[in-house]
Amino acid sequence: MKYLVIVQGSQADYEAMAGNATDSSPAWSKPDLTAMFAHMNAINEELTAKGEMLDAQGLAAPSTTRFVTVDGDGRPVVTDGPYAETKEVVAGYWLLDCASLERVTEIAAQVARCPQPAGAPEYAVVIRPVDATGPTQD
Incomplete structure (x- = not known):
């Protein structure tokens, strides 16, 4: 069965990982980052070797986010980040x-x-099963 395993963070975490302490997170040092990447790379190597890995990606900072909605006439309405109201992403x-x-x-x-x-x-690390059934048609 397919699963999506999700890690969460915030803009403050991305800033801390860039070496800038925030109210909610201490600044990460180069050894901190090296340890984190080594840990994640080891997981990726194990999952690849066992044939369980389909894809894995780290995402860019929330400040680079773009939201797209449509107005009443169906035209796109684009809003660029960052979003103060967004806590975890x-x-x-x-x-x-x-x-x-x-x-x-x-x-x-x-x-x-x-x-x-x-x-x-x-x-928390979030696990979401991938819905393999798809939409139903009558």
Whole structure:
């Protein structure tokens, strides 16, 4: 079964990872970043070796976000970030093909053990099954 494993963050976290402390997160040092990337790369290598990895990506900072809606006439309305009202956003994801929910839960626990500086906020790792049934037609 396919699962989306999601890691969360905030604009403040991206700023902290760039070396700028915020009210909610201490500045990350180069060794902090090296440890985090080594941890994530090890997970990626394991998932690839086991044939479970379909895709994985880290996402750019929320400040680069663009929202697109349509007005009453169907014309696009574009709003660029950052968005002060947005607290947590998707920071990255893995699209995995795993034998069971238990296996993907093990992977999510591995992700949650990612090293980070003391005082950095902790976020739950989110698991979402991919709906393989698609829309139904009558």
